[in-house]
Amino acid sequence: MPGSVMLFAAGFGTRMGHLTKDRPKPLVEVAGKPLIEHAMDLVRAVHPDRIxxxxxxxxxxxxxxxxxxxxxxxxxxxxxxxxxGGLKAALPMLESDVVFTMNTDAVWDGPNPLSLLQSVWTDDMQALLLCVPKSQVIGHTGSGDLDVSKDGYGSWGTETIYSGVQLIHTDCVSDTPENAFSLKSVWEKLESQDALRAITYPGRWCDVGHPGGIALAEKMLGFDHV
Structure with missing residues (x-):
């Protein structure tokens, strides 16, 4: 540790509508700077080997x-x-057995999510997901993703929303025969083996994958437009 960080910034941003006609979603601004720079503030704070x-x-x-x-x-x-597939393709650049993966369309209010995962990770883990209780989620609709047990295991459920941040052992994707696939298929395999680990985030998390999320995130952060 700290290993490397994989930032997911390849998506089409279709939920953003006109805001992504001339730019990728990670460069849409929230509180005066691109979304991906909000992620980078958290990433740089843990001093990863590679990004x-x-x-x-x-x-x-x-x-x-x-x-x-x-x-x-x-x-x-x-x-x-x-x-x-994006993580698998980037493995030669990441050069690490364990990496953080992080979506770039959310804003956080609370402790550094990467540091939190880092403090819990142990060598026997394959994947450790950071989830947010629905009462602490802003700008996200849905029935929920995972239930998190008291002893730190994740199972499909409705109690929490997956935050888009995890620590994962690269063996989970390096041996996959497909080149294009979702990480959810990896988690499904681990969950079926009672090997999917998860913890909950104590702060607030705002989904900025849609236009309305921008104002919600700025309000959460106390951003003044003046």
Missing amino acids: VANAHYKADQIVKHFAGTEVRVNVELPDILDTG
């Missing part, structure tokens, strides 16, 4: 954004690879 972002939709803008920084960009062409 990799994937890109597909308007990938040139992601490449330009990180030019001259410590972040390496893996451009997925010709096809987008989904979360599992």
Whole structure:
């Protein structure tokens, strides 16, 4: 530890409507800076060995954004690879047995989610997901993703929302025969083996995957437009 960080920045951002016609979703601004920079503030605070972002939709803008920084960009062409495939394709750049993966369309109010996972991770784990109790979720609709047991295991349920942040052993994806696949298929396999670990986040989390999430996130952060 601390290992490496994989930032997911390749999606089309279709829920954002007109806001992503001229830019990828991670570059949509919230509280005066791009969404992906909110993620980078958290990432840099844990001092990872390597940081990799994937890109597909308007990938040139992601490449330009990180030019001259410590972040390496893996451009997925010709096809987008989904979360599992994106992580698998980036493994040569990540150079780590255990990596954080992080979505770039959320804003946090509370302790650093990466540090929280890092403090719980043990060598016998395969994947450790960070989930948010629904009462602490802002801007997200849905029935829920996981139930988290008192002893730190995750099972499909409705009590919490998956935050988009996890620690995962790269063996979980490196041996997968497919090149394009979702991480959910990895979690399903682990859950069936009673090996899916999860913890809950004590702060607030705002989904900014849709236009209405911007104002909600800025209100949560106490951002003043003046």
